Amino acid sequence: MKKLSALGVSALAVAGVAGLTQSEAAKRSAQIAKSFAPFAPGVKTRADESKFYVESDGMPEHELMSGIVAWQQQVALPQNYAGTNAWSIPLFPKPAVNPLSAKDHFFRGAIAIAANGVPIFNPIKNDGRTDTLIAGELDKFGGHSGRGDDYHYHIAPLHLQAKLGNDLPVAYALDGYAIFGYLCSGGSTPKDLDSFNGHTTKDRGYHYHASKTYPYLNGGFHGEVVEAGGQVDPQPFAQPVRPALPPLRGAKVTTFRRLGEKSWSLGYELNGKTHFVNYSLMSDGNYRFEFVSPDGSKMVETYRPGQRRPGGGPGGGRRGGGGGEERAFFATNHEFFDANHNHEISLHEVDQQIRSVFANTGQLSGAIGRFAASHAASFDFDKSGKIDLQEALDGFRAALHHADLNHDHSLSGAEWKQ
Numbered sequence: 001m002k003k004l005s006a007l008g009v010s011a012l013a014v015a016g017v018a019g020l021t022q023s024e025a026a027k028r029s030a031q032i033a034k035s036f037a038p039f040a041p042g043v044k045t046r047a048d049e050s051k052f053y054v055e056s057d058g059m060p061e062h063e064l065m066s067g068i069v070a071w072q073q074q075v076a077l078p079q080n081y082a083g084t085n086a087w088s089i090p091l092f093p094k095p096a097v098n099p100l101s102a103k104d105h106f107f108r109g110a111i112a113i114a115a116n117g118v119p120i121f122n123p124i125k126n127d128g129r130t131d132t133l134i135a136g137e138l139d140k141f142g143g144h145s146g147r148g149d150d151y152h153y154h155i156a157p158l159h160l161q162a163k164l165g166n167d168l169p170v171a172y173a174l175d176g177y178a179i180f181g182y183l184c185s186g187g188s189t190p191k192d193l194d195s196f197n198g199h200t201t202k203d204r205g206y207h208y209h210a211s212k213t214y215p216y217l218n219g220g221f222h223g224e225v226v227e228a229g230g231q232v233d234p235q236p237f238a239q240p241v242r243p244a245l246p247p248l249r250g251a252k253v254t255t256f257r258r259l260g261e262k263s264w265s266l267g268y269e270l271n272g273k274t275h276f277v278n279y280s281l282m283s284d285g286n287y288r289f290e291f292v293s294p295d296g297s298k299m300v301e302t303y304r305p306g307q308r309r310p311g312g313g314p315g316g317g318r319r320g321g322g323g324g325e326e327r328a329f330f331a332t333n334h335e336f337f338d339a340n341h342n343h344e345i346s347l348h349e350v351d352q353q354i355r356s357v358f359a360n361t362g363q364l365s366g367a368i369g370r371f372a373a374s375h376a377a378s379f380d381f382d383k384s385g386k387i388d389l390q391e392a393l394d395g396f397r398a399a400l401h402h403a404d405l406n407h408d409h410s411l412s413g414a415e416w417k418q
């Protein structure tokens, strides 16, 4: 079926859906659309005879990421939740014969879609144990970005009630049932909630409620969903443009600013000093990341969507062959470079460690210095006989790239042992 217009109602009437179903589908779709309409035009909706679709770029209007104290170095990038990659929920939810709990299912992907087009994931993250809110992983709106720099919530987005009020759902679970705030019809306290935070009332039928403690929103699916690969299927996919990074221990995200329509700045504090990640979507479709250190020095990386790393396709490029000497060097010195001890040396870690060496002593020394000195051709660019900070950064970044077998922009224990 071709794409239908914003609210799906008038278009549905001409879509050739049979009699009664047509009007019921149109009525139901108009009802669901009420929650999403206040967030147009950023959020678009449409419907066919059985499903309601939500399109968005997943970037809400509010401040993002600020307040996170357990940060995995992601930022929030616009996603393409549109067309065949739109969110979809059943127009007419059906109670499941065996309702599935989110306590032991659906640790991957979204379980609901918020009225502002932002997906909502299981409050328990994919290790099956960690409560993301309690762990400090969420910003003050209950969201953060995943490994693909895809922003999502993990609790009910009650801040949306500023636009929606108490009587409209703040989200829809992917089984098609609505998720309301803390209060039921007429401002009453919801009664007899089941283990999924749901109950049935005369005017609303079955629906879920938000709660201040776990499960925070639908704690599973009262309705039918298809589970595949640990997630509700089908659902849209995020498109990562850069490799996932390890957690940055001790960092706190403090600021988020929109520098332009497609340009953002995230600030974080580490050891009492402020760093920034400034990033933008450029007119050529590439993403430019600028990592600004407290001393004002910058490191720039550019990513092309679909490649996930600078200068090579996924799994492509160098395999075996070169880089053995560099891998041996990183294997010997992995304790120095792997600052967060996750058995992975990221480009960012290399950068930070080299900077800290220069901050402390003003020059390279020890095994690190010997490696650079014995590779003077690739370190001492200006042939001054000395290796300055910029030369050291460039040289060790290049060494990491040479050592990196799978071109994922970081060196794993498995790689440096080869």
Ligand SMILES: [Zn+2]
Binding pocket: 121, 125, 132, 144, 145, 146, 152, 154
């Ligand atoms: Zn998450």
Ligand SMILES: [Zn+2]
Binding pocket: 180, 183, 184, 185, 190, 191, 199, 201, 204, 207, 208, 209
């Ligand atoms: Zn209720």
